[in-house]
Amino acid sequence: MRPVVSTVAIAALLIASVSIGVAADGTDVAAGLESQIEAQLPAMLPAGLRLDRVALGCKPAAHAILRTIAPGYSRLNARSFMVELGDGTRSVFCPATIDASRQVLVAVHDIQPNQAIAAEDFQVQWVDAFSGAVSAMSAFPERGPYASATTIRAGDPLYQSSITRPIAIHPGELVTVTVKNGPVRVRAQLQAQSQGAVGDSVTLVNPSSGMPVMVVVTGPHSAELELQ
DSSP states (O other): OOOOOOHHHHHHHHHHHHHTTBOTTOOBHHHHHHHHHHHHGGGGSOTTOEEEEEEESSOOOTTOEEEEESTTOSSOOSSEEEEEEEETTEEEEEEEEEEEEEEEEEESSOBOTTOEEOGGGEEEEEEETTSSSTTOOSSOOSSOOEEESSOBOTTOBOOGGGEEOOEEEOTTOEEEEEEEETTEEEEEEEEESSOEETTOEEEEEOTTTOOEEEEEEEETTEEEEEOO
């Protein structure tokens, strides 16, 4: 004899299904919405971020649809945000979080202070985009040469504050200056009044006349002055 299932029992089962956000066909509504968010969210993330996972912080109704991601924002720079879901004519706001990664440079070996460094001393590694090495560098700067401003351990991220350009000219040193005036090149020995690294502008003086000249450092004990 088949058991009799009352109308009340059937209604209770349907209500339970809706309350946990599972559609009548067994589809996981939350997972479906998360997939839709994952498809649309990359356009809102900063360049260089890789979206790894989206998780809703609520249990959507069985017929919920995605309306808006992070209402009022065109760019998402945080792990947590809100999404607007539609449930019939009603809007429901649901918290959501993302896991994302970005690439940063990390040291491949220990580096001591004042040690010369180059791009070969670092490698790219994926890290959490919203914690830890938030301000770490993703590419080694082209303008050089560079030295370490502090101790960098193997696996440590590279920060702008961790590198410096080695001083090429010190106060009191004689500097060979190449003066350029169109096709004409003239060299002179001037005395440094300040220190500077390659690419810096420093003040030199003519030892005999005391006239100050602003030049651009091009290397150890060398600089360049281009006349207009």
